[in-house]
Amino acid sequence: AQSVAQPEDQVNVAEGNPLTVKCTYSVSGNPYLFWYVQYPNRGLQFLLKYITGDNLVKGSYGFEAEFNKSQTSFHLKKPSALVSDSALYFCAVAKDTGRRALTFGSGTRLQVQP
Amino acid sequence: NAGVTQTPKFQVLKTGQSMTLQCAQDMNHNSMYWYRQDPGMGLRLIYYSASEGTTDKGEVPNGYNVSRLNKREFSLRLESAAPSQTSVYFCASSERGASWGTDTQYFGPGTRLTVL
Numbered sequence: 001a002q003s004v005a006q007p008e009d010q011v012n013v014a015e016g017n018p019l020t021v022k023c024t025y026s027v028s029g030n031p032y033l034f035w036y037v038q039y040p041n042r043g044l045q046f047l048l049k050y051i052t053g054d055n056l057v058k059g060s061y062g063f064e065a066e067f068n069k070s071q072t073s074f075h076l077k078k079p080s081a082l083v084s085d086s087a088l089y090f091c092a093v094a095k096d097t098g099r100r101a102l103t104f105g106s107g108t109r110l111q112v113q114p
Numbered sequence: 115n116a117g118v119t120q121t122p123k124f125q126v127l128k129t130g131q132s133m134t135l136q137c138a139q140d141m142n143h144n145s146m147y148w149y150r151q152d153p154g155m156g157l158r159l160i161y162y163s164a165s166e167g168t169t170d171k172g173e174v175p176n177g178y179n180v181s182r183l184n185k186r187e188f189s190l191r192l193e194s195a196a197p198s199q200t201s202v203y204f205c206a207s208s209e210r211g212a213s214w215g216t217d218t219q220y221f222g223p224g225t226r227l228t229v230l
Binding site: 004009032034036041042043044045046049051090094095101102104105106107 | 118154155156157158159162172204206215216218219220221222223224
């Protein structure tokens with residue numbers, strides 16, 4: 001069975017500082033990895049995904065994520081945080097064989113302080 | 115272009131009542147999904163439909179039924195609501211069949227359901 005772990009319930013960072021939201025995964029076969037963001041009382045919005053190729057993936061709003069196969073990680077990063085980045089972030093994984101349904105992590109709340 | 119829409123936004127039910135959550139997408143997507151979101155548990159897949167006329171169980175299907183009415187619409191029915199079904203329900207869609215794990219899913223705004 002595939003699974004995703006987001007080890008931090010909450011990440012606090014000051015505006016202008018770099019941010020990292022951690023994600024590790026477990027899946028048999030090659031993974032497809034996604035990051036979604038959820039603002040209060042809204043649905044999830046797609047940020048970026050890794051399918052194949054370059055391990056560094058760039059996405060919306062200045063976010064990027066690095067796929068590390070040996071560490072089975074897909075951490076989300078941004079060089080300079082904004083207060084408006086405060087939201088709930090979900091990592092998700094699908095696999096490249098069989099039923100490729102998405103499995104989501106439990107989410108990490110990012111709080112950016114002015 | 116509204117994307118994925120859901121009705122209602124909020125609903126309160128008593129135990130044993132039934133209701134149907136409606137979802138529609140205008141992106142001509144083949145696949146549609148129903149998830150529930152509970153605190154600290156992320157999103158869990160209830161049912162999905164890879165194409166018009168097909169539906170399959172996800173991770174937590176018990177107590178739910180679905181209908182893929184046409185390509186645009188995918189409804190979720192609770193026949194006899196239970197307090198354990200108190201949750202936020204999200205509908206999503208993606209372009210190709212559900213076996214295409216590379217596809218981005220697009221989410222609706224959610225329905226907040228409380229069962230007393």
